[in-house]
Amino acid sequence: MSRKHIRNILLKEWALLFTDPNSALVVALLPFLVVGQGILYIWLAFRFAGESMLTTQVFQSALQKLVEAIPGVAQLPGNEQLLVLLLSQFNFFLLLIPTMIAISVATFSIVDEKLSGSLEALLATPVKTWELLLGKALAGAIPALAMTWLSAGVFLLVVSGLGWGDLSRFVVTAGWFLTLFLLTPAVAILSFMLGVTGSSRAKDTRGAQNSALIIIFPMLALIGIQITGIVWFTPLLILLLALAVGIADFISLRAAVRLFRRESIVVQWR
Amino acid sequence: MAIIETFGLSRYFGKNTAVEDLTLTVEAGEILGFLGPNGAGKTTTIRILAGMIAPTKGHAIVAGHRTDRDVERLHEIVGMLTQTPGLYDRLSAKRNLEYFASFYPSIEAQSQVEKYLRLMGLWERCDDKVGTFSKGMKQRLALARALVHEPKVLFLDEPTAGLDPEAAGEVRQLIRTLREEGRTIFLSTHNLNEAEMLCNRIAVIHTRLLALDTPEQLRRRFFRRQIVVQLEASDAKVTEVVKRLSFVQEVREEGNQLILSLTDSERNRPELVKAIVEAGGRVVAVSEKQYPLEEVYLRLIREGNVNES
Numbered sequence: 328m329s330r331k332h333i334r335n336i337l338l339k340e341w342a343l344l345f346t347d348p349n350s351a352l353v354v355a356l357l358p359f360l361v362v363g364q365g366i367l368y369i370w371l372a373f374r375f376a377g378e379s380m381l382t383t384q385v386f387q388s389a390l391q392k393l394v395e396a397i398p399g400v401a402q403l404p405g406n407e408q409l410l411v412l413l414l415s416q417f418n419f420f421l422l423l424i425p426t427m428i429a430i431s432v433a434t435f436s437i438v439d440e441k442l443s444g445s446l447e448a449l450l451a452t453p454v455k456t457w458e459l460l461l462g463k464a465l466a467g468a469i470p471a472l473a474m475t476w477l478s479a480g481v482f483l484l485v486v487s488g489l490g491w492g493d494l495s496r497f498v499v500t501a502g503w504f505l506t507l508f509l510l511t512p513a514v515a516i517l518s519f520m521l522g523v524t525g526s527s528r529a530k531d532t533r534g535a536q537n538s539a540l541i542i543i544f545p546m547l548a549l550i551g552i553q554i555t556g557i558v559w560f561t562p563l564l565i566l567l568l569a570l571a572v573g574i575a576d577f578i579s580l581r582a583a584v585r586l587f588r589r590e591s592i593v594v595q596w597r
Numbered sequence: 598m599a600i601i602e603t604f605g606l607s608r609y610f611g612k613n614t615a616v617e618d619l620t621l622t623v624e625a626g627e628i629l630g631f632l633g634p635n636g637a638g639k640t641t642t643i644r645i646l647a648g649m650i651a652p653t654k655g656h657a658i659v660a661g662h663r664t665d666r667d668v669e670r671l672h673e674i675v676g677m678l679t680q681t682p683g684l685y686d687r688l689s690a691k692r693n694l695e696y697f698a699s700f701y702p703s704i705e706a707q708s709q710v711e712k713y714l715r716l717m718g719l720w721e722r723c724d725d726k727v728g729t730f731s732k733g734m735k736q737r738l739a740l741a742r743a744l745v746h747e748p749k750v751l752f753l754d755e756p757t758a759g760l761d762p763e764a765a766g767e768v769r770q771l772i773r774t775l776r777e778e779g780r781t782i783f784l785s786t787h788n789l790n791e792a793e794m795l796c797n798r799i800a801v802i803h804t805r806l807l808a809l810d811t812p813e814q815l816r817r818r819f820f821r822r823q824i825v826v827q828l829e830a831s832d833a834k835v836t837e838v839v840k841r842l843s844f845v846q847e848v849r850e851e852g853n854q855l856i857l858s859l860t861d862s863e864r865n866r867p868e869l870v871k872a873i874v875e876a877g878g879r880v881v882a883v884s885e886k887q888y889p890l891e892e893v894y895l896r897l898i899r900e901g902n903v904n905e906s
């Protein structure tokens with residue numbers, strides 16, 4: 328029964344999501360804004376700061392770690408080394424897409440239902456709390472994930488269009504694929520679980536969004552840690568990271584179910 | 598056979614008491630009207646009985662299931678109409694109903710959805726978005742949602758609140774149809790006429806249960822049975838004759854009417870009419886005095902307040 332319930336919640340959420348112009352626009356446009364902005368920053372850094380960036384100790388350290396991970400980069404001229412270093416951050420930059428969509432979409436999912444009164448009617452059915460939360464989280468995470476993968480494809484096309492296509496072989500590595508196909512789904516589910524949990528605990532959409540914002544910081548930290556040379560995320564590290572986030576997904580679902588207080592939702596929210 | 602039983606049911610929210618020591622029984626097939634002022638504990642009681650919240654003290658059994666223990670099973674066999682319709686405005690009526698129906702394992706959702714959309718007179722508009730519906734149509738759809746899984750017990754929380762008279766009338770007609778089908782309905786309402794029209798018995802609550810009986814018995818509890826004799830014209834001589842009759846306990850004149858309390862309202866009536874006619878009075882009609890349920894309700898609430906203080 329559970330799979331059927333989750334599927335029904337998911338389909339209903341999609342029907343609502345894609346008939347709401349604001350939410351549909353966020354899901355459709357946000358990925359392209361993130362990709363566009365990322366590429367713009369890389370282009371600006373490459374065009375105006377150029378090789379001089381590599382002289383700073385921070386980037387020296389990062390470059391050294393990059394060369395250790397991908398020795399072929401050492402053979403490239405300095406400006407291309409810089410480009411590879413910057414483009415290599417992009418797989419983590421893409422993680423911002425599901426987290427930002429979660430903040431925009433998931434945080435409304437429970438609060439909106441409560442405010443419209445449909446949640447009370449829903450809680451009077453035999454639906455289980457975990458089915459409801461997982462259904463809502465997946466309903467947002469799946470399109471967010473699809474848009475992230477689409478954005479990755481767009482990114483590669485733009486990189487090629489800018490004449491940096493030859494460098495793709497240093498960027499699209501095992502780590503890139505692990506990030507996209509293991510870490511990103513795990514992060515997407517975590518973001519949406521946190522968004523839905525925030526939504527179930529908050530008394531209005533603003534409160535829900537504030538609580539969900541917290542997920543952005545670890546994503547930015549990943550980029551910060553790598554580009555400053557503290558750690559270079561090898562495929563093994565990314566695999567371990569994906570595993571850790573996967574465990575966090577499971578824990579967050581359990582926590583969300585515990586935090587979802589049917590009684591107070593029914594009694595206190597107006 | 599009792600289908601709803603509550604045993605000393607109480608629910609507190611912090612220091613506030615919503616419901617106190619509520620004990621009542623509802624028979625299968627009965628419509629029980631649940632009356633009380635705002636904040637009297639009507640919605641809280643319905644939520645406890647529908648397994649939405651747990652009681653602080655006492656317990657309730659609905660269709661054989663403890664409402665605080667067997668919640669999942671309970672949700673399969675009770676239907677609930679909440680105060681607000683709580684529908685998805687951007688989805689069609691059919692899609693709304695299909696969604697809620699999909700959570701009940703024992704029904705064939707498609708045919709049930711069609712059955713209740715037709716019953717509620719919404720089949721022609723089944724593909725229209727609910728956002729385009731009037732309040733009355735939304736309420737009928739919400740009622741269809743509460744019925745789609747063929748619940749044994751139906752909880753209706755102020756089903757006509759906020760509706761215009763026409764829409765409220767439509768909803769009442771649907772409740773009558775459900776009554777004819779023999780459904781057990783627990784109906785919370787502010788509307789005393791509605792309660793009297795639809796309900797077998799009425800419970801008046803003000804945190805505590807103040808009264809539970811048929812509308813007629815509730816009236817008798819506060820007002821003696823009285824007979825109204827409508828005369829063609831008032832006549833002091835007739836009144837004097839009536840006052841002297843041994844079985845007349847009390848007489849009051851109101852325009853062309855005599856309002857009387859008799860020792861035995863049924864048996865004494867022919868003798869009364871005979872005496873009036875012999876005294877020269879011309880009788881237009883004889884009937885029983887009907888006190889509005891509102892007066893009973895207000896007295897109960899007032900007395901309840903006095904007892905509380």
